[in-house]
Amino acid sequence: MKTAIIQFPGSNCDADALHAARLTLDPDAQFVWHTEAGLPEGTELVFLPGGFSYGDHLRSGAIAARSPIMAAVKEHAERGGFVLGVCNGFQVLTEAGLLPGALSRNRDLHFHCAPVHLRVENAHTAFTGAYAPGQILEIPIAHGEGNYYADPGTIARLEAEGRVVFRYVDNPNGSLNDIAGIVNEQGNVLGMMPHPERAVERLLGSEDGRGIFESLKIVPTSRSLIR
Amino acid sequence: MPTFTAKVFVTLKPSILDPQGRTVERALSHLDHANVSGVRVGKYIELTLSGERAEVETQLQGIVENVLSNPIMENARWELEEVREVAGA
Numbered sequence: 001m002k003t004a005i006i007q008f009p010g011s012n013c014d015a016d017a018l019h020a021a022r023l024t025l026d027p028d029a030q031f032v033w034h035t036e037a038g039l040p041e042g043t044e045l046v047f048l049p050g051g052f053s054y055g056d057h058l059r060s061g062a063i064a065a066r067s068p069i070m071a072a073v074k075e076h077a078e079r080g081g082f083v084l085g086v087c088n089g090f091q092v093l094t095e096a097g098l099l100p101g102a103l104s105r106n107r108d109l110h111f112h113c114a115p116v117h118l119r120v121e122n123a124h125t126a127f128t129g130a131y132a133p134g135q136i137l138e139i140p141i142a143h144g145e146g147n148y149y150a151d152p153g154t155i156a157r158l159e160a161e162g163r164v165v166f167r168y169v170d171n172p173n174g175s176l177n178d179i180a181g182i183v184n185e186q187g188n189v190l191g192m193m194p195h196p197e198r199a200v201e202r203l204l205g206s207e208d209g210r211g212i213f214e215s216l217k218i219v220p221t222s223r224s225l226i227r
Numbered sequence: 228m229p230t231f232t233a234k235v236f237v238t239l240k241p242s243i244l245d246p247q248g249r250t251v252e253r254a255l256s257h258l259d260h261a262n263v264s265g266v267r268v269g270k271y272i273e274l275t276l277s278g279e280r281a282e283v284e285t286q287l288q289g290i291v292e293n294v295l296s297n298p299i300m301e302n303a304r305w306e307l308e309e310v311r312e313v314a315g316a
Contacts, residue, residue, distance in 0.1 A: 062294070094299075102299040102300045104243060104244070105247065106246070107244060109247065147244070149243060150299070174244065
């Protein structure tokens with residue numbers, strides 16, 4: 001699956017994302033700089049990596065969400081192309097309006113960097129088909145602003161439509177309904193705070209993040225919708 | 228063309244947990260300011276804009292809504308003041 005990893009000034013999980021993508025999905029996965037006007041021809045997955053784009057100034061993800069490449073990412077998403085936003089990438093997706101809600105400061109003001117347990121709430125998405133429903137994953141988090149918030153109507157809708165894909169077993173940041181990852185209405189855009197790209201090899205302590213990439217391989221592009 | 232200074236105030240909505248505000252409030256309470264409550268920590272942003280007032284106001288409103296604040300979790304208000312050139316300055 002042809003993969004493009006977007007680099008913003010301040011992205012610091014870009015190399016991890018590239019490594020994970022090359023290992024699991026696409027040996028030719030490549031970086032795309034944020035000032036580019038378009039994505040490489042034939043891009044199927046856009047990966048927005050973690051980090052601190054623009055130093056998290058103004059709000060985390062806010063400036064990156066308004067950078068030139070994001071117009072192409074939005075078009076890609078509207079066409080049904082896959083987009084995966086991890087950590088800062090999730091913040092960029094909410095700021096860009098590709099996912100609902102917002103990420104605010106962790107409830108306790110601490111930066112949390114630790115492996116956490118996630119429950120797979122919906123194993124019928126393009127990103128989770130390789131997991132079993134209810135499967136518990138160990139995947140690291142590393143964020144100061146991962147407290148997911150949306151108005152009650154949006155939360156109710158996310159829940160009713162099965163769009164809460166991952167939930168924390170022990171909520172580290174105060175996220176409403178323990179939300180760790182959500183998909184858009186069409187199911188082709190996933191945003192999550194934990195870092196699956198840091199859990200793709202035994203050597204890293206966990207392989208549990210690998211399923212997200214494996215899932216994308218088994219689902220044809222035309223079947224990106226939530227099943 | 229007139230020049231204006233805009234002062235933009237951004238605060239978290241009342242429904243959003245403000246851990247910074249709460250921490251400051253607790254600190255004040257420990258410093259014997261127990262009568263202080265409702266502490267909210269926000270952002271203050273200054274901008275200089277030039278143009279006709281009506282156009283500048285519309286532009287500023289757009290900037291504040293679409294870039295400087297996130298309406299999902301923040302409230303924002305602004306003040307616009309014309310900069311008067313001081314003779315000889």
